[in-house]
Amino acid sequence: xxxKFKLLDTVAILRELPHHRVLLGQVGTIxxxxxxxxxxxxxxxxSGETIAEFSVPADDLLLLHHSLEYSPK
Numbered sequence: 001x002x003x004k005f006k007l008l009d010t011v012a013i014l015r016e017l018p019h020h021r022v023l024l025g026q027v028g029t030i031x032x033x034x035x036x037x038x039x040x041x042x043x044x045x046x047s048g049e050t051i052a053e054f055s056v057p058a059d060d061l062l063l064l065h066h067s068l069e070y071s072p073k
């Protein structure tokens with residue numbers, strides 16, 4: 001299944017990247033769409049300070065939902 005994200009979507013990363021100080025499940029925001037399969041994601045702490053920002057492939061991201069927006073295909 002092809003994953004598509006939009007600018008400013010809230011996502012979680014599906015793998016741990018210790019060299020970026022990012023844990024499995026860390027929440028981030030899509031800040032740039034690099035291609036159909038790569039996204040620039042900013043990861044921040046609770047106070048809004050940036051932990052890391054780097055390119056992440058779509059397969060390593062999970063879209064998070066703040067409200068019910070279900071629409072069957």
